[in-house]
Amino acid sequence: MSGGLIFYLSGLAILLGINLIAIWGLDLQFGLAGINNFAYIVFQAAGGYAAALFALKPAKAYGSFETYIGGFNLPFPLPLIGAVAVGGLLAVPVGLIALRRLRADYQAMAMLVLSLIATGLAEAQTGLVNGPAGLALIPQPFAGVFPVSPLGYHWIFLGLTAVCCAFAWWVARGISRSPFGRLLRAVRESESAVSALGRNPYALRMTALIAGGALAGLSGGLLVEYVTAWGPSSWLYPETFLFLTALIVGGKGNLAGGALGALVVPIGIVELTRRLPAFGYPGMIDSLDWVAIGACLLAFLWFRPNGLIPERKRVFRNGSRRDDR
Amino acid sequence: MTFFLGIVIFGVYSAALLAIGGVGFTLQYGVTNVLNLSFGSILTASIFLEYGLTGHSTNIWIAMAVGAASGAVISLLIGHVMVGAFLRRGATGFSIAMVTIAISLMLQFGLEAIQGPDIYAYAATTNSTMNIGGVVLSSGQLTTIVVAVVAMAAVHLMLRMTKLGLAMRATAADVALTRSCGVSPPRTRAVAWLVSGALCGLCGVFLGIGEGSFSSTTGSDFFITLAAAAVLGGIGKPYGAMLGALLIGIMSQAAAAVISPSYNSIAAWIILIAVLMLRPQGILAEFAAERELVA
Amino acid sequence: MSGRKHPARWPAAPHARLALVSGVVGLALAACSGTPSSSGGPSSSTGGSFSLELAAFSPFTGPNAPYGYFQYTGCVAAVQSINAAGGVMGHKLDCAIVDNRGEPADAVPAASNMLASSPHLVGIVDGDSGLMSATVPLFNQAHIPDLSAGGDVQFDTNTYPYFWRTTPGDDVAGQTLAAYVKFGTSDTRVAAVFGNDQAAQGNVPGLLSAAKHLGIDIVLNEAIALDQTTYETEVQKILAAHPQVIVTESDPQTAGVLLGGLKQAGWNGPIVGTSGTLGVDYDKAAIAAIGQAAYESHFVRIIQYAQQSGIAWDTWKSALLASGSLVKDPASDETAIYAELPYDHATMIALAMLAAHSSDPVTFNPYIEKITQGTTVVHTFAQGKAALAAGETIDYVGVTGQVAFDKYHNSGGLWAAENPVTNLPESLVSAKDIAASEGH
DSSP states (O other), X not given: OOHHHHHHHHHHHHHHHHHHHHHHHHIIIIIXXXXXXXXXXXXXXXXHHHHHHHHSOOTTEEEESOOBSOOOOOOTTHHHHHHHHHHHHHXXXXXXXXXXXXXXXHHHHHHHHHHHHHHHHHHHOHHHHOGGGOXXXXXXXXXXXXXXXXXXXXXXXXXXXXXXXXXXXXXXXXXXXXXXXXXXXXXXXXXXXXXXXXXXXXXXXXXXXXXXHHHHHHHHHHXXXXXXXXXXXXXXXXXXXXXXXXXXXXXXXXXXXXXHXXXXXXXXXXXXXXXXXXXXSTTHHHHHHHHHHHHHHHHHHHHOTTOSSOOOOOOOOTTOOOOOX | OHHHHHHHHHHHHHHHHHHHHHHHHHHHHHHHOOOOTTHHHHHHHHHHHHHHHHTTOOOHHHHHHHHHHHXXXXXXXXXXXXXXXXXXXXXXXXXXXXXXXXXHHHHHHHHHHHHOSOOEEOOOOOOOEEEETXXXXXXXXXXXXXXXXXXXXXXXXXXXXXXXXXXXXXXXXXXXXXXXXXXOHHHHHHHHHHHHHHHHHHHHHHHHHHHSEXXXXXXXXXXXXXXXXXXXXXXXXXXHHHHHHHHHHHHHHHHHHHTOGGGHHHHHHHHHHHHHHHOTTOSSOSOXXXXXXXX | OOOOOOOOOTTTOOOOTTOOOSSHHHHHHHHHHSOOOOSSSOOOOBTTBOOEEEEEEEOOSSTTHHHHHHHHHHHHHHHHHHHHTTTBTTBOEEEEEEXXXXXXXXXXXXXHXXXXXXXXXXXXXXXXGGGHHHHHHHHHHTTOOEEEOOOOGGGGGOOOTTEEESSOOHHHHHHHHHHHHHHHSSOOEEEEEEESSHHHHTTHHHHHHHHHHHTOEEEEEEEEOSSOSOOHHHHHHHHHTOOSEEEEEOOHHHHHHHHHHHHHTTOOSOEEEOGGGOSHHHHHHHHHHHOXXXXXXXXXXXXXXXXXXXXXXXXXXXXXXXXXXXSSOHHHHTTOHHHHHHHHHHHHHHHHHHHHTOOOHHHHTTHHHHTBXXXXXXXXXXXXXXXXXXXXXXEEOBTXXXXXXXXXXXXXXXXXXXXXXXXXXXXXXXXXXXXHHTTO
């Protein structure tokens, strides 16, 4: 196996990890709690920007070609922690706006528009995060600490990603199996029943939104530190559909389904189309990717709406609280 | 004075564009209860079909007819056939929205794959212009406004005077009751897809002609603002959509003039969010519960 | 190239960031199998001998895709000439498309992959100023010379040894606009109407500061939102300021509506566009809005200028034609500066290798400058090769003119006000004028 191929595959593995975290986060919101978060990409973007703004030096240090707020030049792991925090915090205003008792598709529309407003503002207010051009020269964790080749650094970053994946898995699994997770599923199925039990469905949903947002932030922070650059064109609203498709294809409400979805949709579909010999104009394959994603989504919604690995039904026998696994 | 007159008149022009599409969108949403996120792609597809079928003909009547017909056919295929299949299986709300998203991705990027990312332009016509109190309107823009008014009047007449219109209003209000009156919901819905598609195609034609050029993203760019107008006025209320279009059209022009041109679209979106938050049933609708908007 | 990174409108080009390789897997597979290939480049391996790779690292998808195409076209034409003249030290050259997709999250992985998987990569031609700050450090770290046509202002004071640029930064583009108005026209009242995207706005600071130095009056500086259905309010504002000339850059769709609105409101004066208005789509939209006659008579484009005569020009033209189906439209590409620049860049890389007697980038990188400082002036690769073989030092003056790198590895160019359709210069903006606009 040549060095080039190993480099490529290790990079792919890093992206898989980043997508896993993001998809598990969305699963908390969408799969468990039934929130139709069409603005999910904004959470990841916010985490990404947070990590960037915490890790970059003040804008003046780079001449005047980037203008942005912040720039605290914090060392690892503070930018990532900041990313997690910002992702979670963003959930609060979003939840206040869109978690109202709106009909499902109205809620989806509201989220979609929030996503557009976010992109619009980021581009219009250039002083915020350097507008449409985006941020660059973002410092990487452990950069320069170990004298390694680019491939060597890939392995280091892959290690970091794996650790974060494990953390995300632990969080998502913990929530899913906990009483809180059961309540979320209950809210998804019947809000009135949950209210009758004396619980506040709105608060429950908000918590799910925050937890999912935090994971999205972690994913964004990692992505930005890997790529070292970030801009609005990287987080347009259709990216959310990509994650949703992954969940619908892989199966929501369970971690294995999310993982399978991450493998199949972001990595699988795009890489499969790479194998085709180049034809048409250079960007044609890119357009066809999206056609394929749409077709895949449609096919799954028709044939297997619960995904490849459906959520396991939880059964309680004899009134005991033991979950049947 | 010309400045303010300009804001109003061009606000009306923007509103005309928004209204044609917005009324189509709200009619379809109201009658079929489906949030059709592929509406923008249908718009784009209509422009492409019209351009492809009529060549570069700038005869406005032919363009209108072909555009409307294209939109109607595509909309019927998507709405009645594809979405309808999912509906018959019992899919609801969010799943249907995802279905329309899937269709929209396929349609828009399919168009891009076939046509390329290039821009297509209409041949320049020597536009005659009309001067209203110092503000100059092109004949194309004037036509847009006139056609919009005529289309709105036609929709109004259809809804009020024809049996079909009555069936549509009834289906929008209460499906079960309508069915028990012997009106066929599927047939009514099919007509709603047709009519809304025709309006969509018509909107596309004027959008393309008005901007002078179009590409595979034209429809999607326009869609959310159009949806904002519809939601603002109340889903299922065509008059609401007209009012919403007028408000958004004039407010956008004013925002561009007063705040900053960059905030043009953002202003429209913030209005939409505010409406969804405070009064999701829209300005003209009476009850939110009636449409089960609030769970 | 001055960065034409117009913001991707929704969903103009939602790029799955996960697609980290686009043309590059081709290179990766190639590395595996040992046969150099590319998505579309001329196949060139001949029995055991490998090809030297040049990468056209640019956007090939998204709103700036036309600029990627220009980069590739220039590269391909150069490679055609070079291979026809016998290649470099027995090796043919090959052009690979590497799509940076116009956005950072895909560009950086694409760049990393390209660098890691191409054993015979000897040079890069790039042209997307929005992404330079993210990708040039990578190229430099890998010791691969990058000859750029991108306008990122940060690189005006570049310190990367492997970075070379023969086009000025976007700030100079702004100054050139002012210089043209001052020295090429008799107008003094200017309205600046630029799209609110980074690339267009990049012109504004240079324009404003140069205007101050030259004593012209910017009566209005308006950043307009892109892709609106009408610009009536903006047009009214513009006319109310009573400018004599309007200076503008925006994407084609916006331009169509804006120019149409201006015409409708009675504007009959000159319009000056930046190099960001170069492209078939812009022309189409403008012609649709105001008609070709008006476009040609009222609109000029201030852009880096290449002579349309002489040996270099003739060779360039025939190279385009000889490249067959790889070049979409030779007739219109021949005057596209953003195709001519990479043509010269690729040629310079090849000549540098010859002069250094080495295809190792670390060795021949310094020669990129040396081949523009010698005694024998040459205009084509073939001439250069012959002169070097005869032991002379060369000064390559290609289709884009004399190159003179400063200590930052930047070289300015000639500028002209060109007819937008024919690309013929109507007047030249001299270096002296530009210097005056900088306050010298």
